[in-house]
Amino acid sequence: MSVVIRENILRHGLSAAAVVGAMLFIALLLAAAVEDLLQSKITTSVRANAQAHAFNWTDRFLSTTPSATSMIAEGAASEEDIRRISDPILLGGILHLQLFNKDGVPTFVTGNSDFDPSRAQTESALKVLEHKTPIVELFHMDHADHEELEELPEIANLDAHDAHDAHEAHGDHDGHESEEIPHAFAQAFLPAYSPSGELQGVIQVNVDVSHLMESLEMTFHQVGQYLIFGTLLIVLVPVAAFSFRAWQVMRANRQQLELNRFDRLTGILNRNAITDVLDSHFGPGKDPAGLGILFIDVDNFKQVNDRFGHQCGDQVLKHTAAALKANLPGDGHVVGRYGGDEFLVLCPQASMDDLRAVYSQMRASVRQPIDCHGTAFVTSLSIGAYVAQSEDTKRCALHAADLAVYEAKRRGRDQAVEYEPELGEKATHFSCPDERADGKTSLAPAPGAPA
Incomplete structure (x- = not known):
C-alpha cells in the first residue's frame, strides 16, 4: 500500500471520525439543552399545579372555617377548627399551614409546639403583603443536605433542623x-x-408534589436515554414523546382534581362539593336565614332508562343540569348533583318570591325537547322549595325541602311545592334535632310518598 493511499485512508478516516464526533457533540449539546428546557417545564408545571392546589385549599379554608379571620389576625382558633385543619383527610396533600397577619407577623402554625408569635417577620410574607401576589417555591428534599437546607430562607416546619428531627423520628438506630x-x-x-x-x-x-414530580421525572428519565444515545434525526422523537407523556400526566392530575369537585357526567358540582357549600351556610356562628333551597327530582327517570336506555338517561341528566345552571340568578348561587337524578340548588339571600321566579324559569327551560335516537320527548321536574330560617340546622332545612319535593311527586309530579308547616305535620318522623357530629343527613321519604 502506497504512502499516498495510506494518507488518503487516514485523512478520510479522520474526516469521518471528525464528522461522527461533531454529530455526537451536537447531539449531546441538543440533549443537554432539551434536558434543561424539559426540567424547566417540569418545574413550571409542578409550581403551577401546586399554586392551583394551594389556592383551592385556601379558598375552602377561608369559606368553611368560622374562626379563619381571628386565626389570621391573632392566632385565636376554636378546638373544632384546629381539629378540622389537622385532619390528614381534609388537608388533602397540604403538609403544613402557617398564618401571618396584615403586618407580616406569624400568628398561627400547625405541627410546631415551639411556635413563638413574637418571632421576626418573614421576608416572603412581607413581599406578598407588599405586592399582593403569591410566591411559590419548590424544594427537593433528596437533592439537598441539611447544610444546604439551613441556607434556605425560612422553610416552616421543614427546615434543616426539623428535617433532621423528622429523619431521626422516622428512622431506626442504625440510620x-x-x-x-x-x-x-x-x-x-x-x-x-x-x-x-x-x-x-x-x-x-x-x-406535597412528590407524586407529580416523580411521575414527570420518571418519564423524563426514559426520554433522556433516547436523547443521549439517539442521532440528530431522532432527537425530536423522544422530545415529542416526553411532551405527550407529560401532557397525559398533567391531564390525569387535573382530571383527578376536577373529580374531587365536579360531577363527571353533568359538569356541575358533585355531592361533596355542594355539601361543602351548604356547610358554609350552617357552620358555627353562621346565620342561614334567607338561604333558598330547591330540591329537584327528575320525573319518571327510571322509565326513561328502561324505555330508551341509559345513554338517553345520561342525556336527560346532562340536559337537566345545563338548564338548571343556565337559570341561576347570579354569583353565589350554585347547583349540584345530589344523587342519581336528584339536584340541589342553593340561592343565598333569597325570599320565596325569588325562589319562585328561579324554579319557574328552570321548569320552563328543562321542557325543551330532547332528541334521542330519533325520538323526541320532553322531561319534567318535581321541585321542593324552602327558605331557611335562623334556627334551622342543615338537616332540618334539607329535610323541609325534601318533604316538599315528595309532596310534589305525590300530587302527580311536574310541579313545584313550597314547604309549609302542614307538610311536617303529615310526616310523623319529621323533626329538627341538633346536627349530628359527623354532619351526615338522612332524607327519608314521607310515609306513603312515591319513590
Whole structure:
C-alpha cells in the first residue's frame, strides 16, 4: 500500500471520525439543552399545579372555617377548627399551614409546639403583603443536605433542623429510615382576603408534589436515554414523546382534581362539593336565614332508562343540569348533583318570591325537547322549595325541602311545592334535632310518598 493511499485512508478516516464526533457533540449539546428546557417545564408545571392546589385549599379554608379571620389576625382558633385543619383527610396533600397577619407577623402554625408569635417577620410574607401576589417555591428534599437546607430562607416546619428531627423520628438506630419525608414539596405564600375584599394577611401552606414530580421525572428519565444515545434525526422523537407523556400526566392530575369537585357526567358540582357549600351556610356562628333551597327530582327517570336506555338517561341528566345552571340568578348561587337524578340548588339571600321566579324559569327551560335516537320527548321536574330560617340546622332545612319535593311527586309530579308547616305535620318522623357530629343527613321519604 502506497504512502499516498495510506494518507488518503487516514485523512478520510479522520474526516469521518471528525464528522461522527461533531454529530455526537451536537447531539449531546441538543440533549443537554432539551434536558434543561424539559426540567424547566417540569418545574413550571409542578409550581403551577401546586399554586392551583394551594389556592383551592385556601379558598375552602377561608369559606368553611368560622374562626379563619381571628386565626389570621391573632392566632385565636376554636378546638373544632384546629381539629378540622389537622385532619390528614381534609388537608388533602397540604403538609403544613402557617398564618401571618396584615403586618407580616406569624400568628398561627400547625405541627410546631415551639411556635413563638413574637418571632421576626418573614421576608416572603412581607413581599406578598407588599405586592399582593403569591410566591411559590419548590424544594427537593433528596437533592439537598441539611447544610444546604439551613441556607434556605425560612422553610416552616421543614427546615434543616426539623428535617433532621423528622429523619431521626422516622428512622431506626442504625440510620435506616422506616418512613420517608416528602420527596418534593412546594411552599406557597398566598394573600388572604376577607369576603369584602380587604387584605387580612398571608396564608402559607406546604403542598406535597412528590407524586407529580416523580411521575414527570420518571418519564423524563426514559426520554433522556433516547436523547443521549439517539442521532440528530431522532432527537425530536423522544422530545415529542416526553411532551405527550407529560401532557397525559398533567391531564390525569387535573382530571383527578376536577373529580374531587365536579360531577363527571353533568359538569356541575358533585355531592361533596355542594355539601361543602351548604356547610358554609350552617357552620358555627353562621346565620342561614334567607338561604333558598330547591330540591329537584327528575320525573319518571327510571322509565326513561328502561324505555330508551341509559345513554338517553345520561342525556336527560346532562340536559337537566345545563338548564338548571343556565337559570341561576347570579354569583353565589350554585347547583349540584345530589344523587342519581336528584339536584340541589342553593340561592343565598333569597325570599320565596325569588325562589319562585328561579324554579319557574328552570321548569320552563328543562321542557325543551330532547332528541334521542330519533325520538323526541320532553322531561319534567318535581321541585321542593324552602327558605331557611335562623334556627334551622342543615338537616332540618334539607329535610323541609325534601318533604316538599315528595309532596310534589305525590300530587302527580311536574310541579313545584313550597314547604309549609302542614307538610311536617303529615310526616310523623319529621323533626329538627341538633346536627349530628359527623354532619351526615338522612332524607327519608314521607310515609306513603312515591319513590
